[in-house]
Amino acid sequence: MPVDRLLPSDEAAELIALTRDVADKVLDPIVDEHERTETYPDGVFAQLGAAGLLSLPQPEEWGGGGQPFEVYLQVLEELAARWAAVAVAVSVHSLSSHPLLTFGTDEQKQRWLPGMLSGDQIGAYSLSEPQAGSDAAALRCSAIGDDDGYVLNGSKSWITHGGVADFYTLFARTGEGSKGISCFLVPGDLEGLTFGKPEEKMGLAAVPTTSAFYENARIDADRRIGAEGQGLQIAFSALDSGRLGIAAVAVGIAQAALDEATRYANERTTFGRKIIDHQGLGFLLADMSAATVSARATYLDAARRRDLGLPYGAQASVAKLIATDAAMKVTTDAVQVFGGAGYTRDYRVERFMREAKITQIFEGTNQIQRLVIARGLTS
Numbered sequence: 151m152p153v154d155r156l157l158p159s160d161e162a163a164e165l166i167a168l169t170r171d172v173a174d175k176v177l178d179p180i181v182d183e184h185e186r187t188e189t190y191p192d193g194v195f196a197q198l199g200a201a202g203l204l205s206l207p208q209p210e211e212w213g214g215g216g217q218p219f220e221v222y223l224q225v226l227e228e229l230a231a232r233w234a235a236v237a238v239a240v241s242v243h244s245l246s247s248h249p250l251l252t253f254g255t256d257e258q259k260q261r262w263l264p265g266m267l268s269g270d271q272i273g274a275y276s277l278s279e280p281q282a283g284s285d286a287a288a289l290r291c292s293a294i295g296d297d298d299g300y301v302l303n304g305s306k307s308w309i310t311h312g313g314v315a316d317f318y319t320l321f322a323r324t325g326e327g328s329k330g331i332s333c334f335l336v337p338g339d340l341e342g343l344t345f346g347k348p349e350e351k352m353g354l355a356a357v358p359t360t361s362a363f364y365e366n367a368r369i370d371a372d373r374r375i376g377a378e379g380q381g382l383q384i385a386f387s388a389l390d391s392g393r394l395g396i397a398a399v400a401v402g403i404a405q406a407a408l409d410e411a412t413r414y415a416n417e418r419t420t421f422g423r424k425i426i427d428h429q430g431l432g433f434l435l436a437d438m439s440a441a442t443v444s445a446r447a448t449y450l451d452a453a454r455r456r457d458l459g460l461p462y463g464a465q466a467s468v469a470k471l472i473a474t475d476a477a478m479k480v481t482t483d484a485v486q487v488f489g490g491a492g493y494t495r496d497y498r499v500e501r502f503m504r505e506a507k508i509t510q511i512f513e514g515t516n517q518i519q520r521l522v523i524a525r526g527l528t529s
């Protein structure tokens with residue numbers, strides 16, 4: 151059963167219908183094979199871009215869809231219910247264009263934004279390093295300025311769409327301490343930039359996650375976004391929005407697991423009745439439904455604050471924490487509903503459980519979300 155959504159406009163309802171159509175026709179037929187063989191779905195992102203689904207929340211003046219964030223997130227949720235790896239990459243693409251959109255000059259925006267927002271240019275977000283994940287301020291990759299621009303040296307890790315993306319929103323060190331980090335827009339084919347082999351992951355197997363290595367890679371000064379030293383502020387500002395994307399992805403995974411489990415529970419019989427009619431199992435499904443619905447409400451609350459121009463950072467952390475923990479619980483319980491069959495690759499629920507796990511880790515682990523929430527409570 152499709153989710154019965156409360157949407158703010160007829161246009162939003164049409165976008166959800168379009169997304170479901172794309173999910174049915176483009177994603178559903180190939181997701182299982184690509185996830186099993188760990189192969190990149192060539193052409194899928196171009197199709198999403200052509201359908202206008204890669205730039206929904208960005209302003210129309212730069213080629214975006216001009217949609218409220220609450221609509222964009224519900225589109226993302228629909229994509230994630232069908233293919234989490236693709237939805238994560240769409241969210242990361244949006245994350246990677248956020249610094250240019252929010253901190254770039256008009257000249258920089260005119261030059262690069264239209265390509266990014268049309269989907270001709272796929273973006274990646276490169277903050278993490280081997281020793282700097284939660285502790286982003288510990289990053290070491292350096293950008294040394296000279297008369298012609300900057301020279302990049304060092305390694306980055308965990309880049310979603312690494313080696314495939316057309317541009318990398320890179321955070322590198324231009325000085326000392328947390329105020330010595332700057333943001334750059336790096337072209338994927340930059341001389342001196344190479345990528346590691348894709349990580350062998352628990353899930354999201356079809357979209358590569360790689361390291362990147364900069365060796366005397368030179369970029370022009372006009373590829374710096376914002377002021378020198380403003381990088382960490384830019385990174386965290388982008389992550390507030392990105393975390394809402396991950397919350398929506400998590401709800402999509404939870405919804406898909408709930409749907410599969412509900413269907414199975416209405417078909418499978420034991421002791422002469424459908425398993426959903428055993429109260430112990432029916433209540434398990436009821437709790438899964440309640441967790442999914444309430445997780446959706448938390449990300450919509452934060453998104454509506456964002457759409458109204460209100461502060462939403464703490465609410466984004468709450469949404470990320472609640473939604474990703476819900477996804478982990480709901481997908482684990484979905485495997486339980488399937489009994490032994492749930493532990494095999496014959497059904498999608500085992501994949502959903504593997505996919506849910508990463509949502510508790512990236513774009514700030516749930517321990518880090520608690521730090522952000524606690525900071526907001528400290529007087």
Ligand SMILES: Cc1cc2nc3c(=O)[nH]c(=O)nc-3n(C[C@H](O)[C@H](O)[C@H](O)COP(=O)(O)OP(=O)(O)OC[C@H]3O[C@@H](n4cnc5c(N)ncnc54)[C@H](O)[C@@H]3O)c2cc1C
Binds near residue numbers: 275281311517
């Ligand atoms: C599949 C995948 C895709 C990713 N994509 C990207 C990407 O596109 N771009 C990017 O920049 N990064 C990406 N990441 C990196 C991701 O954001 C980091 O892995 C994450 O932020 C955690 O950092 P870490 O792995 O270094 O763990 P660590 O920071 O080493 O943390 C280890 C453990 O310690 C806990 N911990 C750390 N500090 C504290 C504290 N102060 N209080 C309490 N607990 C703490 C953490 O919660 C965690 O449980 C990706 C990672 C994965 C696995």
